[in-house]
Amino acid sequence: MNALHIRHLTHRYGLEDVLSNVSLDLYAGETLALVGPSGCGKSTLLHIVAGLLTPSEGKVVSGFKGLGCMFQQPRLMPWKTTVDNIALGLKALSVPAAARRRQAAALALRLGLEEDDLQKYPHELSGGMQSRVALGRALALAPDLLLLDEPFSALDIGLKLELYGLLREQAQSRGSAILMITHDLMEAVRLADRIVMMAADPGRLVREFKLALPQAVRTDSWIYQTTAELMQVEEVRVGFGLQPGNLASLTVLNEEAPHKGCRI
Numbered sequence: 467m468n469a470l471h472i473r474h475l476t477h478r479y480g481l482e483d484v485l486s487n488v489s490l491d492l493y494a495g496e497t498l499a500l501v502g503p504s505g506c507g508k509s510t511l512l513h514i515v516a517g518l519l520t521p522s523e524g525k526v527v528s529g530f531k532g533l534g535c536m537f538q539q540p541r542l543m544p545w546k547t548t549v550d551n552i553a554l555g556l557k558a559l560s561v562p563a564a565a566r567r568r569q570a571a572a573l574a575l576r577l578g579l580e581e582d583d584l585q586k587y588p589h590e591l592s593g594g595m596q597s598r599v600a601l602g603r604a605l606a607l608a609p610d611l612l613l614l615d616e617p618f619s620a621l622d623i624g625l626k627l628e629l630y631g632l633l634r635e636q637a638q639s640r641g642s643a644i645l646m647i648t649h650d651l652m653e654a655v656r657l658a659d660r661i662v663m664m665a666a667d668p669g670r671l672v673r674e675f676k677l678a679l680p681q682a683v684r685t686d687s688w689i690y691q692t693t694a695e696l697m698q699v700e701e702v703r704v705g706f707g708l709q710p711g712n713l714a715s716l717t718v719l720n721e722e723a724p725h726k727g728c729r730i
């Protein structure tokens with residue numbers, strides 16, 4: 467089975483440790499959400515996994531073959547049309563122009579864009595449409611690993627729910643693994659199989675929760691209840707800047723034993 471193994475990762479900017487001794491595993495078909503306070507190193511960790519940064523210490527071993535990334539800002543090429551933005555990765559793989567445009571157009575339509583949108587430039591698209599294009603670009607190469615850095619944070623709830631569904635459909639049909647960052651605990655509860663809570667100064671993993679109920683059968687009320695339960699956990703409250711509260715009994719969640727590299 468394909469997997470990503472992160473071992474004893476430490477990263478410094480200058481003299482400051484922003485990540486300390488982070489170890490994590492991610493397996494094919496799994497969605498793992500990283501949550502934690504601003505500045506705890508979530509994006510740094512994602513950039514290291516994407517190969518955009520070399521860690522100061524530790525290693526990342528990935529058995530995944532394809533990588534798709536989506537960030538908070540769509541980061542589309544302003545001089546390229548919708549289809550050409552989606553087809554960017556296919557062009558890099560030397561897929562002939564007609565074939566890559568055909569594939570990109572089919573994907574765009576599956577993601578809810580319309581025929582009329584295909585030849586538009588990013589400035590002619592709404593924010594939500596740009597997010598669909600960015601998701602299309604991330605999915606175009608059928609990656610078996612998707613890295614998502616708060617991809618839906620700027621969108622309204624209706625569009626978020628729609629894009630969650632599209633993402634899940636695409637990821638499930640390909641058995642892709644997803645490593646996502648979110649500030650929205652409810653989004654993590656809706657989408658993730660595991661939630662890893664981080665703390666800052668230095669950035670580290672402090673707690674992991676396994677959500678045993680399959681995504682497809684999670685109802686809104688289960689999501690609200692589970693989020694509320696999580697919000698009672700000390701590390702989660704601290705991470706979200708809330709006053710410490712009473713520890714609730716976790717009836718819905720299966721709490722995982724902390725793995726190597728975690729500090730509680």
Ligand SMILES: Nc1ncnc2c1ncn2[C@@H]1O[C@H](COP(=O)(O)OP(=O)(O)OP(=O)(O)O)[C@@H](O)[C@H]1O
Binds near residue numbers: 505506509
């Ligand atoms: N290129 C850089 N040079 C120096 N310091 C950096 C650089 N990038 C990030 N940092 C610092 O590293 C720390 C971690 O940043 P990072 O963006 O990884 O955190 P984050 O958890 O993703 O934050 P947020 O949730 O606010 O996006 C922060 O203190 C940030 O200021």
